[in-house]
Amino acid sequence: xxxILVGPPGSGKGTQSPIIxxxxxxxxxATGDMLRxxxxxxxxxxxxxLKKPSCQKGxxxxxxxxxxxxxxxxxEMLEKQGTKIDKVLNFAIDDAILEERITGRWIHPPSGRTYxxxxxxxxxxxxxxxxxxxxxxxxxxxxxxxKSRLExxxxxxxxxxxxxxxxxxxxxxxxxxxxxxxxxxVEKLLS
Ligand code: ADP
Ligand code: ADP
Numbered sequence: 001x002x003x004i005l006v007g008p009p010g011s012g013k014g015t016q017s018p019i020i021x022x023x024x025x026x027x028x029x030a031t032g033d034m035l036r037x038x039x040x041x042x043x044x045x046x047x048x049x050l051k052k053p054s055c056q057k058g059x060x061x062x063x064x065x066x067x068x069x070x071x072x073x074x075x076e077m078l079e080k081q082g083t084k085i086d087k088v089l090n091f092a093i094d095d096a097i098l099e100e101r102i103t104g105r106w107i108h109p110p111s112g113r114t115y116x117x118x119x120x121x122x123x124x125x126x127x128x129x130x131x132x133x134x135x136x137x138x139x140x141x142x143x144x145x146x147k148s149r150l151e152x153x154x155x156x157x158x159x160x161x162x163x164x165x166x167x168x169x170x171x172x173x174x175x176x177x178x179x180x181x182x183x184x185x186v187e188k189l190l191s
Contacts, residue, residue: 001058007091010101088164091175106135
């Protein structure tokens with residue numbers, strides 16, 4: 001399965017992707033900016049990632065592609081490899097919900113585990129449950145920066161959803177629901 005998770009910042013993509021990855025044994029390309037850029041540029045790093053043995057069952061792209069041009073480039077690259085995007089999960093959510101999600105987000109950078117002060121609190125404040133290491137807040141996880149990230153999402157990334165809708169591969173998810181309900185919806189769509 002080759003999946004794309006698309007949705008605004010805070011819609012829950014990063015929370016769901018490790019679960020999807022483990023359940024379906026997919027390779028997760030949560031793509032730091034470097035990897036995203038490498039895939040776009042078709043540099044060896046990006047292509048190598050998609051050809052890794054662990055990616056043979058498929059992969060999840062989380063937060064990429066963000067523009068129609070990136071989507072077209074990605075599709076061209078996959079076509080050359082004899083594969084294609086099977087499904088695009090659209091994390092549909094109202095903008096009004098996202099500020100609370102983003103401003104309460106705490107991250108454990110080494111693992112990518114994500115917590116929320118209200119919706120998914122760690123056992124001890126500011127500390128990763130698994131390693132005991134400190135959690136951080138992203139500098140851009142503020143209401144003001146969210147506003148511009150959301151503008152970019154609506155302008156550049158929503159057209160990506162239209163692009164894949166025309167290809168008949170988009171399924172929308174009620175991303176405003178609690179995480180456990182979201183994963184049930186994802187499982188139904190992927191079964
Ligand atoms: P994204 O990767 O789409 O930017 P995250 O998965 O990082 O979003 O989620 C943003 C914040 O909201 C995190 O703090 C996360 O713990 C919390 N969160 C994720 N999914 C839900 C949900 N379904 N309901 C409530 N809070 C959630
Ligand atoms: P996420 O919440 O998924 O980490 P952000 O929206 O915070 O993503 O993006 C982080 C920064 O990297 C932003 O400044 C964004 O413009 C940039 N960025 C990330 N991925 C891409 C991409 N594929 N193409 C262009 N810019 C990107």
